[in-house]
Amino acid sequence: MEYLLPIYSSWMLCIPVREKYILMTNILHCQSPEKHPAAENSTDTKTTTVAQGSFVIRESLLSGEKALHASMAFQEGEVLSEIGFRSLVIAPNYLSVQFGEAEHGMLFPAHLEYINHSCSPNVFFDVDARHLRALRTIAPGEELCFFYPSTEWSMNQSFQCNCRADNCLGFIEGAAHLEESVLESYELSNHIKAMKQRNRAA
Ligand SMILES: [Zn+2]
16 A cells, blocks of 8 residues: 655645634544533534544634544544645644654645644554554543654644643643653654664663
8 A cells, every 4th residue: 555645746735724723723622422411412513534434533623623523433542544644744733743853734625724732632643554553442522642752753833732631731741751661651663662762871
């Protein structure tokens, strides 16, 4: 399977990325349906089914916030989606995912961009195996969320997390800014492990 699609010219990427950035600056954290039941069936929410019915993009018509939800159950360890990168970016941006020590890309399929951060994630972007994997059982309707520092070393846009997890870390800046004692409780990409090890040795 070809994971890296031909690189688009930078101007083609520039406009949609900027639009999403404006819309999504306040929704960098997951808000699980269990803790926000009103949002689940709100008439102010637009839903779009993607990936042959596996997922639903929920968009708030009030704020423009988007989030990807499972529309079927997944078991722990199950692969939800293969992942690739439709283009590379020179520097990380709000929607890019880091898949190597100096490699950042825009996700393919693009709907995976709507997976927000949580300090208690239910999916893991395994950029080494090139798939999205369930970290625990996921119920239909549950929002998918991953731990940004599991792939991101130093984010260009840090943010105050409001995921409401019991173990919420607060300010999220990337793995470079977290203690190893914190990181070791999460599944991490190989490049994050290598960079942390090098950082420790320095
Ligand atoms: Zn949090």
